[in-house]
Amino acid sequence: MTDIPFPPGADEDTPVFVISVAAQLSGLHAQTLRGYDRMGLVSPGRTAGGGRRYSMRDIALLREVQRLSQHEGVNLAGIKRIIELEREVDDLRSRIAELTEELAAAYTAAEQAAAAVHASYRNELVPVRRQTALVVWRPKR
DSSP states (O other): OOSOOOOTTOOTTSOOBOHHHHHHHHTSOHHHHHHHHHHTSSOOEEOTTSOEEBOHHHHHHHHHHHHHHHTSOOOHHHHHHHHHHHHHHHHHHHHHHHHHHHHHHHHHHHHHHHHHHHHHOOTTOOOOOTTSOOOOOOOOO
């Protein structure tokens, strides 16, 4: 997002910036950030004392809110809905990835079970392809 180094053990989701720094990084006024927080557009982390702490992801979201508002002409209610829908899409993509992994595991388990069944066949049981003719053998009496 930016070239700002993270503190040790922190990542882009770690709330580390006080509101004045977040305002400077996003190019917005601190009061605007407070308003966005009240509206639920960008919800920063909180300290034990209730102070706001913004992460780099929050800063990027603030910049996106500003871009949508100023350059695209979207009102704040529209921006809030866009953010909600993008989060929902992200959640759905994650769920699809989980289900894809589960399905792959189920296919692997089914293949292993089929292989175990085939390995248990005795010589009198032989799988026959559908294209081949079936000949019944009857012993002579």
